[in-house]
Amino acid sequence: MTYDVTAIRSQFPALADGAAHFDGPGGSQVPSAVGAAMAAVLTSGISNRGTVTRAEQRAEDVVREARAAFGDFIGTDPRGVVLGRSMTALTYDLSRAMAKTWRPGDEVVVTRLDHDANIRPWVQAAEAVGATVRWLDFDPETGELDSLEPLLTDRTRVVAVTAASNLIGTMPDVRAMTDLARGAGTLSYVDGVHYAAHALVDRNALGADVFVCSPYKFLGPHCGVLAADPELLESLHPDKLLPSSDVVPERFELGTLPYEALAGATAAVDFLAGIGADDGLGRRAALAAAWTSIEEHEDRLRDRIEAGLVDLGATVYSRAARRTPTLLASIAGHESAAVRQHLAEADINAPAGSFYALEASRRIGLGDDGALRIGVAPYTDDQDVDRLLAALATL
Missing domain, CATH: 3.90.1150.10 (Aspartate Aminotransferase, domain 1)
Structure with missing residues (x-):
């Protein structure tokens, strides 16, 4: 085309x-359709989610449509799509939930290529429980990551790696690393914030146990999206308010969701899909x-x-x-x-x-x-x- x-x-x-x-790597401009979608939600009759009033149903529809859009965008099960304020906030929340099962002597792997949002939450979670942080380096001349394999042990609990460096653009071989992590019996957490702005995301092809991105990098508003298998999310128990839902993925969504931002994010996905030739094959x-x-x-x-x-x-x-x-x-x-x-x-x-x-x-x-x-x-x-x-x- x-x-x-x-x-x-x-x-x-x-x-x-x-x-x-x-300046797109720091946040892209947005098309009219995104602004219109956000304004439509903000000026509509809307309330907390529910099934009784039209306002409740409208909020429910916004959330459901956002999960479906990012299921298509990330190539993942919408039931495992967590919506939040930012990638940073989602990563902090998940790292703390995962660290509840870590013990002194356990290990986490982070890379020097990553944005600090995929480094510091893991470093701080490890420090809080006495776990060890192992650093995966990269060649400053080429920007290529070193081999992950020597850092993996039977005590490794998570490998946090970027799918694309927001500083120098390097796109590592994520699948090779997630395969190594899975072979070592550990989880992979892939920061796709910069990657998702420039390539088709396929979580399963990447082998990412968890994939995170931020719609404001690819023509949408400020918010964060996390995707994982629902079964993995079921095994994690974040701190939350007692009356709030404990079902997945809602148990990870703290407070009332920003409905207007979710509508805008859905519109951004649809705008990008509109650049392609649909031919009735779907989003x-x-x-x-x-x-x-x-x-x-x-x-x-x-x-x-x-x-x-x-x-x-x-x-x-x-x-x-x-x-x-x-x-x-x-x-x-x-x-x-x-x-x-x-x-x-x-x-x-x-x-x-x-x-x-x-x-x-x-x-x-x-x-x-x-x-x-x-x-x-x-x-x-x-x-x-x-x-x-x-x-x-x-x-």
Whole structure:
């Protein structure tokens, strides 16, 4: 199918102000359909979920539709879809629930490639019970993770790994790691926040026992989604209020859910599916077609940007064999914060920093300051790239 980026851009009101957005890895812009879905819920008669009044039924429908949408989006059983405030909050909640069964001497594995949201909750949960943290390192030259196998023992309780680095874009071989984890009798917890913004998610193909993502990275509002087999969730018992439901997945959903955000997240999934050719095959098939087109478009623009950065003498830190259209770069003689400001003056949004990937930034020698991050999104076009490279050339 032909990727019509002009038609796609026309559905994003934020782009009308003329700015070029390369800040998608921190949060994407949203199409009109997402805002409309959120407004419709906020202005409708709605209440706490139930089955008696229309307001209760409307809330129930919003939640049911969100679970179904993310069942299709993640390739998972909707009965195992947990909805929450953010990926960080969901990870903290699940890590604490899992740690209830850990003992001193048990072990957890985290990687230096990950966002801190898939590191610190596990480190702190381990510290609270006297468990040991084992660190999986990566090659700072290539961005590729080291081998997981030497770190696994019969005391390993969870392997937390990213499906894509939000800092340098590396997409590790997740399936190889989840197979090793399963072979060692342990669980895998896969951070798909950055991955889900650039590739079709298939939880079963990834082998992830738990997969988490955040809709605001892929054209939706701020919220978090966690997916696992219902049977696994049944075995975990988070702290919760006494009157709240103890059924799965509701037992993990603390407080009243943000119905308007869930409606917006569902609309984002439907928008992405609309990019693909449905042909009556359903939303999952449409999403698969859409991501094929989106990846081709985004990778082409990434290659253009990378070539332009190299021509300008920039150092590019994103060199893994498989990676997202996200580039981390620094330009000799220029502080990254100053480069960011220079771009902002040209109405180009490209932030600088370590973006909560502190361990990764330190590992590649950038300390806590990081560098300039340039991210491509489905609405990025060649004119945006032209503007970016031209502005960088005037430094």
